[in-house]
Amino acid sequence: MKLSTKGRYGLRAMVDLALYSEKETVSLSSIAARQDISEAYLEQLMAKLKKAGLIISSRGAQGGYQLARPADTISVGDILRALEGDLDAVKCPGLSAEGCQTGDLCVTKYVWKKINESITDTVDEILLGTLVKESKKAREKHSTISEKKNIRESCSAKKEK
Amino acid sequence: MKLSTKGRYGLRAMVDLALYSEKETVSLSSIAARQDISEAYLEQLMAKLKKAGLIISSRGAQGGYQLARPADTISVGDILRALEGDLDAVKCPGLSAEGCQTGDLCVTKYVWKKINESITDTVDEILLGTLVKESKKAREKHSTISEKKNIRESCSAKKEK
DNA sequence: GCATAACCAAGCAAAATGGTTGGAATTAAA
DNA sequence: TTTAATTCCAACCATTTTGCTTGGTTATGC
Numbered sequence: 001m002k003l004s005t006k007g008r009y010g011l012r013a014m015v016d017l018a019l020y021s022e023k024e025t026v027s028l029s030s031i032a033a034r035q036d037i038s039e040a041y042l043e044q045l046m047a048k049l050k051k052a053g054l055i056i057s058s059r060g061a062q063g064g065y066q067l068a069r070p071a072d073t074i075s076v077g078d079i080l081r082a083l084e085g086d087l088d089a090v091k092c093p094g095l096s097a098e099g100c101q102t103g104d105l106c107v108t109k110y111v112w113k114k115i116n117e118s119i120t121d122t123v124d125e126i127l128l129g130t131l132v133k134e135s136k137k138a139r140e141k142h143s144t145i146s147e148k149k150n151i152r153e154s155c156s157a158k159k160e161k
Numbered sequence: 162m163k164l165s166t167k168g169r170y171g172l173r174a175m176v177d178l179a180l181y182s183e184k185e186t187v188s189l190s191s192i193a194a195r196q197d198i199s200e201a202y203l204e205q206l207m208a209k210l211k212k213a214g215l216i217i218s219s220r221g222a223q224g225g226y227q228l229a230r231p232a233d234t235i236s237v238g239d240i241l242r243a244l245e246g247d248l249d250a251v252k253c254p255g256l257s258a259e260g261c262q263t264g265d266l267c268v269t270k271y272v273w274k275k276i277n278e279s280i281t282d283t284v285d286e287i288l289l290g291t292l293v294k295e296s297k298k299a300r301e302k303h304s305t306i307s308e309k310k311n312i313r314e315s316c317s318a319k320k321e322k
Numbered sequence: 323g324c325a326t327a328a329c330c331a332a333g334c335a336a337a338a339t340g341g342t343t344g345g346a347a348t349t350a351a352a
Numbered sequence: 353t354t355t356a357a358t359t360c361c362a363a364c365c366a367t368t369t370t371g372c373t374t375g376g377t378t379a380t381g382c
Contacts, residue, residue: 001248064327111292218360221357
């Protein structure tokens with residue numbers, strides 16, 4: 001019942017990309033460096049995002065990635081589905097079909113349906129654009145404090161996992 | 162991002178137990194048989210449910226399991242947490258603490274929080290008692306049709322996975 | 323042409339999943 | 353008092369998934 005690093009890293013990469021690719025393209029290595037993710041691994045995630053049509057790339061020198069469409073038209077659900085595949089927490093054969101109404105055998109499908117819906121609803125509701133705006137706001141706020149308190153240090157010390 | 166068989170089997174077992182243990186205790190083997198789950202595996206799930214205080218057991222001949230409290234006071238969340246552990250889809254160090262407000266690095270935590278909350282809310286809202294009532298209703302409905310159409314067969318044919 | 327990029331395919335260790343195996347302890351009934 | 357039924361317990365194990373790494377190949381701007 002855990003979201004894998006694919007989803008976690010990938011969403012961070014997309015936010016990063018949205019922040020830095022407004023005019024120019026952004027290289028994989030720069031995202032990897034800023035987000036502290038292995039380049040080779042991130043590459044695989046970018047491939048998935050590209051295949052899903054969320055980002056575009058240009059090869060060769062000065063090449064890199066950009067969002068395929070405005071950040072306001074990309075939902076977190078789009079991103080997570082591209083990376084993790086189907087987000088359904090439970091795949092029950094009876095969920096879409098009619099079958100399995102046989103009493104106690106399948107009341108649980110009601111539960112799985114509710115869980116799936118709640119996840120889908122929440123991730124589809126949050127837009128990349130919103131995250132970008134939040135991020136910019138947080139950055140401004142932070143830069144005014146950062147001279148006095150070095151929060152950054154205490155933060156990056158807590159490595160994920 | 163998938164619920165494991167622990168959660169799926171375990172919830173089914175709990176519904177089964179609630180349905181059949183109103184007066185007498187119910188043996189592991191009878192639940193396993195009705196729900197078509199391996200006895201030895203279900204045993205491990207029952208151990209978790211017992212440890213979590215959701216069911217009680219009596220050993221020896223004629224022994225078995227019963228709910229520890231009324232089905233209306235047990236939520237699906239209680240059951241799933243007992244079986245799967247923590248239901249948080251993402252464990253971010255910055256989620257509970259103050260840290261990681263450093264701009265783009267951590268806007269994603271807002272997303273993880275929302276996802277976690279939506280899952281928790283939905284599973285805590287559904288009570289075992291409700292499922293039991295639904296199940297009884299479905300069973301009645303079914304028994305009136307079952308003589309003409311044998312839905313049961315088409316259902317059990319679709320084995321999970 | 324060469325440095326800088328994206329692209330591609332495979333391999334691989336560690337962890338998690340979904341069980342199985344083989345018993346030991348307890349208890350009601352015969 | 354035996355015996356059958358039952359929970360309890362502790363390993364073990366095969367397979368799959370995860371989270372990467374390795375070692376290239378193509379494409380392109382300067």
